[in-house]
Amino acid sequence: MFFTKRLGDAALKSVREPRVKYAFVDYVKDLDSRKPLQHSYPADLLTKFDAELKELSPYVYAGFDPTAESLHIGNLLILVNLIRAQNFGIRPIALIGEFTASIGDPSGKKAERDLLAEEIIVHNSKKVTDQIRGIFENATISSEAPIIVNNKDWLGKIALRDFFRQCKHMQMGKMLRMKTIKTRLEAGLSYTEFSYQTLQAYDWNTLSEKFGCRFQLGGYDQLGHLDFGAHYIKKMSSQTGKNPFAAGVCFPILTDSAGNKLGKSEGGGALWLDTKKTSPFHFYQFFAQLHDDKAEELLPLFSLRSIEELEEIIKEHKNNLGKWIAQKELASEITRIAHGKEGLEVALRCTKVMFGGKRPDLSGLTRSEILQLFRKTIDLKKEEVSTFGDLAVKTRTDKMNGRALMTKGAFSVNGEKKRDPTEAAENFVLPNASDLSLICWGKRDYQLVRWI
Numbered sequence: 001m002f003f004t005k006r007l008g009d010a011a012l013k014s015v016r017e018p019r020v021k022y023a024f025v026d027y028v029k030d031l032d033s034r035k036p037l038q039h040s041y042p043a044d045l046l047t048k049f050d051a052e053l054k055e056l057s058p059y060v061y062a063g064f065d066p067t068a069e070s071l072h073i074g075n076l077l078i079l080v081n082l083i084r085a086q087n088f089g090i091r092p093i094a095l096i097g098e099f100t101a102s103i104g105d106p107s108g109k110k111a112e113r114d115l116l117a118e119e120i121i122v123h124n125s126k127k128v129t130d131q132i133r134g135i136f137e138n139a140t141i142s143s144e145a146p147i148i149v150n151n152k153d154w155l156g157k158i159a160l161r162d163f164f165r166q167c168k169h170m171q172m173g174k175m176l177r178m179k180t181i182k183t184r185l186e187a188g189l190s191y192t193e194f195s196y197q198t199l200q201a202y203d204w205n206t207l208s209e210k211f212g213c214r215f216q217l218g219g220y221d222q223l224g225h226l227d228f229g230a231h232y233i234k235k236m237s238s239q240t241g242k243n244p245f246a247a248g249v250c251f252p253i254l255t256d257s258a259g260n261k262l263g264k265s266e267g268g269g270a271l272w273l274d275t276k277k278t279s280p281f282h283f284y285q286f287f288a289q290l291h292d293d294k295a296e297e298l299l300p301l302f303s304l305r306s307i308e309e310l311e312e313i314i315k316e317h318k319n320n321l322g323k324w325i326a327q328k329e330l331a332s333e334i335t336r337i338a339h340g341k342e343g344l345e346v347a348l349r350c351t352k353v354m355f356g357g358k359r360p361d362l363s364g365l366t367r368s369e370i371l372q373l374f375r376k377t378i379d380l381k382k383e384e385v386s387t388f389g390d391l392a393v394k395t396r397t398d399k400m401n402g403r404a405l406m407t408k409g410a411f412s413v414n415g416e417k418k419r420d421p422t423e424a425a426e427n428f429v430l431p432n433a434s435d436l437s438l439i440c441w442g443k444r445d446y447q448l449v450r451w452i
Helices: 009-013 024-034 050-054 073-088 118-139 160-169 172-177 179-187 196-211 223-240 280-288 292-302 307-319 325-355 367-373 388-394 402-406
Strands: 039-041 059-064 091-096 147-150 215-218 247-250 378-380 411-413 436-441 445-451
Touching: 024 050, 024 073, 024 292, 024 307, 039 223, 059 073, 059 196, 073 091, 073 118, 073 215, 073 292, 073 325, 091 118, 091 196, 118 147, 118 325, 160 196, 160 223, 172 179, 172 223, 179 223, 196 223, 215 223, 223 247, 280 325, 280 367, 292 307, 292 325, 307 325, 325 367, 367 436, 367 445, 378 388, 388 402, 388 411, 402 411
Parallel strands: 059 091, 059 215, 091 147, 215 247, 378 445
Antiparallel strands: 039 247, 411 436, 436 445
């Protein structure tokens, strides 16, 4: 049906055991094979640093500042590639930036961030931590629990004087050369956000000392921080005689087929990982309806399967255009990773309800699942609607005459055509949800009315 057989437990088990111990070389090559690396430190990481990569301790980290109570699809891209490191014998570390969230990362921002209240950051931190832990469990690559750390545990305890003494090895020239900093200096940049890069560098060095972690993953706008942090580790290591090499990779910005950014934290259209912000159904449908070229691009980036298996899927997809093979594979796997087996089952059930027949049949869904199908409801009072003509008028979102349109057969309530504007509005709620009605204009313009 809508679920791929390739995503069964057998397929997942096949990638659970690491193939090569400490294989950062293979890991980086695998990342590049999924989408050519455009931003890394060092820039020629793939061609000149095999020996250094082989000497790295088997740990990789990525940081997540809890500036919202949910992660989004851009964060999931980093998390999936962090989790996939386990296939190469590399232990992933997820760093919760509870302390740095109170400062604000200037990267990718044209103006100052608003400072969040401490209680909001603490709340967000707990939510994001639980979200990351759940995603690791859904992925089921390793039985080993993920390493999740919180930078408040060290940045929140160090004395100001001691921190500034640690900053002795951070060079102002390098900080000022960062593209984001140069751009923001012209428009205005607070010392608070300017200092963010010193905190992130300190984080990485802390993980280097605690775990020997010298490899970092980041978003498309994090290369400057990565570069700065790697140089700080090199300076600090020169004092102790430890291996000074540190490296990392930044992933590309995610866009839809129209070039719009996915998972953005400001404005509309974000794909959140919290089911209350983006339901599993809408999450699944976004990927199930991608253009062919975009599905082919995103499948290797988000899949935990081997690149060889993915190449076969994409080949099959190209030979059977119109069957949406890559879209279904991508939507199923990414929804399972984000929302678990139950979330995927809900998404598939809702998909079948909405698109599996000539008209939706909501009888098999619970009230909460019906509400998940729709991003919003039209709230109406029953006493304001005495005829179906009244209901037609109140559910039009444009200036067109609802009563006139319904006489042409363009209006239906709970799957039944309504043509007479004067017909008394009776028995118009769903049988399994007494406060809801399903309205449809035309063939596919569905709306959910909630009676209050």
